[in-house]
Amino acid sequence: MSVGVGVVGLGLVGGSLARALQAAGVPVVATDPVSGGEARAAGLTIADDVAHLAANRPDVVVLAAPLRAMRSVAAELAEALADEPGWDPTVTDVGSVKGPVRDAVAEAGLGERYVGAHPMSGTEHSGFAASSAELMQGVPWAVTVTPATDPDRLLQVLRLVTGPLGGTAAVLTDELHDEAVALVSHVPHVLANQLLGAVAGAPVRDVALRLAAGSFRDGTRVGFTDPRRTEAMVTENAAWVAPVLRLAARDLERLADELDSNAPTHWFFDRPEPVRDRIGRAGTARVTGLRPGDATGAAGVGAAGTGLDVEAVPLTGDWPAELLSRCTRGAVVVALEDGTALLR
């Protein structure tokens, strides 16, 4: 295969990625011990295991296993590599935390092949049955690097994301990714569980659920995710999640004190203004039934504050550092063409 991709793990995200790549005409071979049969029936090319997947010698291997399985899957891939002399794949992933995945991949001896990746798209459902090509089409990705990241491998991943997948890519360090997604993904998952948990324990639970409407439905949606998956995500990113939770605890305690004493509470309700201003029109579009990723994706949130103009960065010199620097200030790669990255 020419620019083939191997996908190891066919759950919600891996399954959706394999479907999206195949829909875009990219040769894909995938493997999953549980849902392989189901995926084959859905028209995907399935290998029996990682070793058989390796025999197809894809250019890029995406580790899409659950976080807790990342170490063992990386080890399997390393073993398969040893059995395929001359095969030189780039290894990437779709994990929701990046530091721990890089550690797992490095431990397996695959560190030099690795570029971190995380598509910011999902649902509260799990498994291949819930996967769809749409879930991975045109969504924002984080692509994480270190100073040691091979520029050619980074380019391969950026081409996949911005090309056949139609997404955007924020080139970030693992740390910046993990800190940012704690704020916009992991802590929202925690607070959704808090809302559900508070109702579950309340004497007025039955009445409350009869009165639950839009604010509860939306505020708790991701609280319907498999609790083990959410717990793994939060636990793996504990270092960044815990401080945001402590901040929330302090803020909510302060607000409760002020409510009890009729003190002013403007600070709490006005504090989000910069974000409300910035999201602006995308926020306004929120009620119109956008699918996951639309309102805050490629054309959404970030576009406002960073300017809509496209800037071209030539892929010469230490261009990965240049992309990292620009993305750290809020830009994203929207396309690659003629030795140039286009950022917005």
Added chain:
Amino acid sequence: MSVGVGVVGLGLVGGSLARALQAAGVPVVATDPVSGGEARAAGLTIADDVAHLAANRPDVVVLAAPLRAMRSVAAELAEALADEPGWDPTVTDVGSVKGPVRDAVAEAGLGERYVGAHPMSGTEHSGFAASSAELMQGVPWAVTVTPATDPDRLLQVLRLVTGPLGGTAAVLTDELHDEAVALVSHVPHVLANQLLGAVAGAPVRDVALRLAAGSFRDGTRVGFTDPRRTEAMVTENAAWVAPVLRLAARDLERLADELDSNAPTHWFFDRPEPVRDRIGRAGTARVTGLRPGDATGAAGVGAAGTGLDVEAVPLTGDWPAELLSRCTRGAVVVALEDGTALLR
């Protein structure tokens, strides 16, 4: 007019209610000092002020003003009543807290005419421009009573809600309503503001917003509500909101401690299980783009745990107490027919 309704205040909820009633063929006259002209252009019958609305002698007057204006609007209505001898309207409202509205209405001398009401439907937008008949069609309502509530007036409100508006009605005390909506509406609004506020203050804000996707969009949706409206709602219900916020603060602090020390966190992620189990299929339907109220409304959340069977309660004896008792255990009124209330 025969079963006419007067609507005082044509913001998001009042405007939507007036549109829904008119769409159902109920004679409606409404007034609003700001959006009266806009509403007239939209085909509603508009009175210049409360006194002119009173001249139409509607059977039911709905106070749909902002919470902070409730006292003055109730006083205006009391004055208009004095000028219309023989007019005997029932007074109700659509306020998101019920105890304080009852106090305001009683202060104006309208307490005996009053039945509390709160439609569990809304969006993060404000004003008549954002209103629509759909927003008030087939949604769950709370209808609040005291032992002194006039059964005939209660029946009038229940008929409106379950008849032309196609909704369900949970007959509750003000206290039970205020406690329950703190859990399923007010605290979700607070946590949405917390999520937005934490990002607004973070050094990595720009990157975080570029990576924000579905969990952030849904978790913050109601955080895009006019902050003064949210603050008024939360402040008016401080007595019930504050304890839930303290509970959240304690839970989040404990979770942060456990994350920092690699202690087990199952309790936090498993605690919502009873609610996840109960919402079940409605939860599964959450991603299919239901409009506000659908997933958790009449046919949704509550139906599961309380049994889907319809029970008939005759409207004889102290039937308001009987409805209150059943609704306090999680039932709702779905229809009224032939001297009978049907509950589910």
